[in-house]
Amino acid sequence: xxxxxxWKKWVYFIIPMAGxxxxxxxxxxxxxxxxxxxxxxxxxxxxxxxxxPFWTLSPTTEHFRDLLTNTAFLQWLMNTMFVALVATxxxxxxxxxxxxxxxxxxxxxxxxxxxxxxxxxxxPQTLLFIPLADIIxxxxxxNTPWALILTYPTFLIPFCTWLLMGYxxxxxxxxxxxxxxxxxxxxxxxxxxxxxxxxPGILSAGIFAFTLSWNExxxxxxFLSSVEEKTVPVGVVSELIRGDIFFxxxxxxxxxxxxxxxxxxxxxxxxxxVAGLTGSVKG
Amino acid sequence: xxxxVLKSVNKMYGNVQAVKDVxxxxxxxxxxxxxxxxxxxxxxxxxxxxxxxxxxxxDIYIGERLVNELPPMDRDIAMVFQNYxxxxxxxxxxxxxxxxxxxxxxKPEIEKRVKDAADILDIEMLLHRKPRQLSGGQRQRVALGxxxxxxPQLFLFDEPLSNLDAKxxxxxxxxxxxxxxxxxxxxxxxxxxxxEAMTLGDRVVVMKxxxxxxxxxxxxxxxxPKNKFVAGFIGSPAMNFVEISIAAESGGLWAxxxxxxxxxxxxxxxxxxxxxxxxxxxxxxxxxxQIANGSTPVESSFQASVEVIEPLGSEILLNVRCGTNDMVAxxxxxxxxxxxxxxxxxxxxxxxxxxxxxCELAL
Ligand SMILES: Nc1ncnc2c1ncn2[C@@H]1O[C@H](COP(=O)(O)OP(=O)(O)OP(=O)(O)O)[C@@H](O)[C@H]1O
Ligand SMILES: [Mg+2]
Numbered sequence: 001x002x003x004x005x006x007w008k009k010w011v012y013f014i015i016p017m018a019g020x021x022x023x024x025x026x027x028x029x030x031x032x033x034x035x036x037x038x039x040x041x042x043x044x045x046x047x048x049x050x051x052x053p054f055w056t057l058s059p060t061t062e063h064f065r066d067l068l069t070n071t072a073f074l075q076w077l078m079n080t081m082f083v084a085l086v087a088t089x090x091x092x093x094x095x096x097x098x099x100x101x102x103x104x105x106x107x108x109x110x111x112x113x114x115x116x117x118x119x120x121x122x123x124p125q126t127l128l129f130i131p132l133a134d135i136i137x138x139x140x141x142x143n144t145p146w147a148l149i150l151t152y153p154t155f156l157i158p159f160c161t162w163l164l165m166g167y168x169x170x171x172x173x174x175x176x177x178x179x180x181x182x183x184x185x186x187x188x189x190x191x192x193x194x195x196x197x198x199x200p201g202i203l204s205a206g207i208f209a210f211t212l213s214w215n216e217x218x219x220x221x222x223f224l225s226s227v228e229e230k231t232v233p234v235g236v237v238s239e240l241i242r243g244d245i246f247f248x249x250x251x252x253x254x255x256x257x258x259x260x261x262x263x264x265x266x267x268x269x270x271x272x273x274v275a276g277l278t279g280s281v282k283g
Numbered sequence: 284x285x286x287x288v289l290k291s292v293n294k295m296y297g298n299v300q301a302v303k304d305v306x307x308x309x310x311x312x313x314x315x316x317x318x319x320x321x322x323x324x325x326x327x328x329x330x331x332x333x334x335x336x337x338x339x340x341x342d343i344y345i346g347e348r349l350v351n352e353l354p355p356m357d358r359d360i361a362m363v364f365q366n367y368x369x370x371x372x373x374x375x376x377x378x379x380x381x382x383x384x385x386x387x388x389x390k391p392e393i394e395k396r397v398k399d400a401a402d403i404l405d406i407e408m409l410l411h412r413k414p415r416q417l418s419g420g421q422r423q424r425v426a427l428g429x430x431x432x433x434x435p436q437l438f439l440f441d442e443p444l445s446n447l448d449a450k451x452x453x454x455x456x457x458x459x460x461x462x463x464x465x466x467x468x469x470x471x472x473x474x475x476x477x478x479e480a481m482t483l484g485d486r487v488v489v490m491k492x493x494x495x496x497x498x499x500x501x502x503x504x505x506x507x508p509k510n511k512f513v514a515g516f517i518g519s520p521a522m523n524f525v526e527i528s529i530a531a532e533s534g535g536l537w538a539x540x541x542x543x544x545x546x547x548x549x550x551x552x553x554x555x556x557x558x559x560x561x562x563x564x565x566x567x568x569x570x571x572x573q574i575a576n577g578s579t580p581v582e583s584s585f586q587a588s589v590e591v592i593e594p595l596g597s598e599i600l601l602n603v604r605c606g607t608n609d610m611v612a613x614x615x616x617x618x619x620x621x622x623x624x625x626x627x628x629x630x631x632x633x634x635x636x637x638x639x640x641x642c643e644l645a646l
Contacts, residue, residue, distance in 0.1 A: 174368035177335050181355045181362050182433070183385030196372045 028259075035063055035252035042248055063249030064257075073254060075228050076235035081261065083145050083231060084213035087152035091209050092202065094153065095160025100190055102161065103168040104176075114165065121158035125218050128154065136223055147223035148231070152213050159212070160205045167201030168194065203272040207265060214262060232258040285346030285359075285436035285469055286311045287332060292341035294327050294493075301327045303493040305341070309471060314463050316472045316484035320516070324493040325473040326441055332471060333439050334358050346436055356385075361430035362439040365446065367422045369414035369429075376410040379429045386433075400428040403462070420451045427459075431466065438470040444479065456482060477517050481505070489513050511643040514566050514636060520600060523567045523610040526640065529558045538565055538637075542606025543585035548632035554646040555637060563646065564638040569600070571634040572612035574620070575627035584629045589620055603628065 034042070036059040046053055067073050102114045132154070136147045171194055179189035195202070220234045227239065236254035240247040287309040294302040302324040309315045317325040330336040332343060334355035343350050350358050361382070370378050376397060383393045401407045404424045414422060423443065430438060444452045444459075460483055463470055474480055480487045481501040489496040489504065489512075497509040501517075508514035514522045527538040529547070536547035536555055545565075547555055555563070575584045587610070591602035594616065601612045601620065605628075612628060620626060637646040 172366060172368060174364045174366060175370060177333075177355070178362065178364060178368040178429075179370075179381070179385075180335070181333060181358075181360060182382035182429075183356045185354070185356065188385070193370055197370075199372075 031252045031255050034248055035256050036060060037249065038062065039249060063253040067250045067253045067257070071239055071250070071254075072228050072230070072235065073232075073257070076230050076232045077258070077261075079145060079229060080214060080231040080233075080258075083148045083152070084210050086145075086149045087156060087213045088206055088209040090149070091153045091156035091160050092206050094157045095164050095205060096195070096202065098157070098161040099164030100168055100194065103165045104173070117158045117161055121155060121162070125155065129218055129222050132219070133222060142223055143225050143229055145229070148213075148216070148219055151219050151223065152216060156209045156212060160209055163205045163208070164198065164201055167198050171197050200272045203269050207269055210265060211262060214258075286313075286344075287315075287346075287437060287469060287471065288342075288344040289328075289332075290342040290344075292328070292331060292343060293339045294324070294331060294336065295339045301493055302331070305493075305495050307488065307495065307498065309469060312467045312469055314460075314470045314472065314483060314485045316474060316480040316487045317490060318474055318477055318480035318487055318516075319490035319496075321475060323490040325475070325490055327493075328490075329362075329439055329441055329471060329473050332437075333360060333362050358437075359435050360437045360439055361433050361435040362441070363426050363430050363443045365442040367414075367426040367443075367446075369422055369425055371414050373413075374410065375406065375412055375414070375417070375425050375428075378414070378425060379432050382429065382433045396432045396434075397428075400432045403431070403465075404428050419447055420455070423447060423455060427462070431462070435468065438468055438472075440470065440472040442474055443472075445474070445476070452479075459483060478519065481517070487517075489516060491516075507645070508566075508636070509645055511564060511566070511638040511645075514638070514645070518568065520569050520611045520613070522636075523569065523572070523608075524638075525565045525567065525608050525610070526562060527565045528562050529555050529560065531556075531559045538563075540606065540608075542608065544582075545585065545630060545635075546582035546632070548635060550633070551635065551637060551646070558637075558639075558646070562640045564640050564643070566636040566638060567610065567630060568634055569611045569613040571631040572610065572614075572628050573631070574612075574614055574618055575629040579627070579629040583632050584627050587626060587628050589622055589624050589626060592620065592622060 033054070033056060037056045038058055038060045039062075041052070041056055041058070044051055098117070102110060102117075129151075132151050136142050136151070141147050141150070175193050175197070176186075176189040179193045180186065184192060215233060216231070217233050217237075220231045221238075224230050224234065227235070230238065232254065236251060236258065240251045240254065287307075289305050289307040292302060292305045293300065305328060307315075317328060319325055327336060331338050332345070334350065334353060338351055345358055345360070370381065373381065379397045379400060380393050383396060388396075397410070398407070401410055404427060406421065406424050406428060409417060409421055409425070414425070417425065423446075426443065444455050447455060456479060472480075472483060474483075481504075484501055486498060486500055487504055488498045491512055497504060497513045499507075504513060504517045508517065511524065515524065525540065527540045527545075530537045530539055536552055536559065538545045538547055585605055587603040587605040589601055590604050590609070593600040593602070597616060599614050599616050599618060601614055603610050603612060603626070638644065639646055
């Protein structure tokens with residue numbers, strides 16, 4: 001791209017971009033500032049003479065200390081991590097094989113099956129949790145992490161299957177055929193050639209699945225009741241909002257700490273993740 | 284070392300018959316080329332030999348062994364694909380070693396074979412690169428290398444040169460031929476380029492609409508095509524076809540149409556006698572047409588006007604019009620003609636070919 005006039009670059013690129021970045025990042029900034037703000041400032045009117053709504057003059061870590069000592073936040077964090085990791089792993093494995101089969105194997109009804117899987121993804125969770133609650137109760141796994149580990153795949157598997165199916169379709173089938181001539185079985189060609197090439201797709205499916213499980217709210221709210229079994233989103237909201245009292249400092253501290261693992265995951269895999277969404281493979 | 288035999292092989296895709304009753308015998312060490320227009324079933328036939336496509340009916344043997352039910356890995360073949368199909372996540376070395384590793388060759392043997400193949404193909408300095416860091420021609424070589432390290436019984440090629448530019452294609456063609464002479468492995472090669480077919484093939488199979496039209500050595504196809512399709516497909520520029528009627532006059536046979544009258548050469552008399560009074564198609568190779576001189580008999584020449592002149596350096600192509608027929612003549616580059624000039628063209632009577640106008644078979 002050649003830009004001849006400086007002002008054009010400002011008008012068409014820098015200013016809109018800056019606006020967009022501010023728009024996107026402001027909530028995170030607000031969350032961070034709030035979590036470090038002492039209670040005195042938090043509940044002061046905006047119209048007060050010494051109000052500093054966009055920054056704080058006396059940052060404090062008291063909300064973090066409160067959160068970690070007076071609530072089961074660390075336990076929630078562990079629960080969320082466990083549920084998200086296991087649910088993601090299950091969904092990825094199922095999605096890998098299902099996506100491969102739907103993209104490569106021609107069997108009667110394969111098209112229909114693909115569409116059917118997609119439709120299950122469209123069923124809203126707010127509807128699905130009612131029958132699922134019944135199943136959970138019958139299996140007597142209510143109020144355990146397994147209630148979530150087994151229900152999250154209901155939306156994660158269709159999601160992973162579709163994302164991976166699309167990715168597998170971009171991999172030329174000659175690669176596998178060549179591997180089969182070279183001495184691999186169909187399964188061997190899939191594991192040794194297709195899966196390694198699909199790593200960007202697999203990673204982005206994994207990251208997405210992990211994010212969805214990490215942030216999931218409804219199932220976690222409905223299927224878990226005791227405080228120490230809760231996940232971060234539900235725990236923070238149910239324990240730090242008492243009636244109409246909002247413990248804003250701790251809420252925001254919880255939200256901030258809760259997003260740290262996600263930020264780490266994303267920053268690690270961002271390249272793969274972009275490649276998985278946009279890229280295809282060139283032989 | 285193996286021969287390949289196809290016995291009435293058919294392939295149906297739903298209701299589409301892609302390959303019809305193909306019978307073929309590829310001899311040991313032979314370089315057999317399949318050629319034909321797009322969609323004629325060349326690739327399908329090759330893939331059936333490879334075991335990548337199921338056979339609807341018929342039998343395929345590779346070196347005495349019936350392979351109908353054998354998976355590709357057990358057929359002891361190697362295939363080079365049009366898009367090369369290099370494994371993008373593996374280095375050139377690992378690409379070439381993959382087949383040997385899958386077959387559990389000892390490490391020193393793998394190393395030796397890869398080095399040897401790299402040496403033959405002149406790609407030693409690329410062994411550590413990834414496929415995406417290679418040019419088209421280099422990828423092509425790696426794909427070849429991956430095939431030859433295996434020392435298979437049979438090589439299969441599906442248009443391996445069609446993604447290369449014209450110059451590189453000619454160069455790789457020569458190299459492929461040299462490679463085949465050196466390795467002496469039976470090869471089946473698919474192309475839609477008839478020049479490639481003629482230069483590479485020990486024998487050539489011409490296909491159309493899933494049917495084998497003719498199998499033969501390149502010059503046999505050129506000089507004795509079995510039907511009008513083969514005659515028109517092989518050779519560039521293509522053979523000229525003129526609709527004529529056969530008449531018996533003054534002791535001989537004559538090929539007539541509105542614009543010319545030519546005496547049928549003695550060798551064809553027998554075949555054409557039953558066609559007296561009927562339409563047939565006359566086929567004339569461009570090089571069988573020359574500018575007439577004083578000694579040319581009238582009975583083998585005709586008048587035509589020059590429409591387009593293509594001077595190619597080593598020869599000149601004259602697009603001429605004779606009555607309603609357009610023809611191409613390939614003449615000596617020293618000849619001077621002008622556009623729209625009326626010239627007299629002489630036919631080489633020994634090189635005329637006649638085809639039945641209905642069934643298109645050679646007469
Ligand atoms: N998977 C398929 N499903 C249905 N029809 C197919 C399939 N593969 C090939 N065909 C049909 O079979 C016929 C032969 O195809 P094939 O690929 O063998 O042609 P080809 O001779 O290799 O042509 P090209 O020179 O274009 O590669 C074509 O009419 C094609 O449409
Ligand atoms: Mg083809």
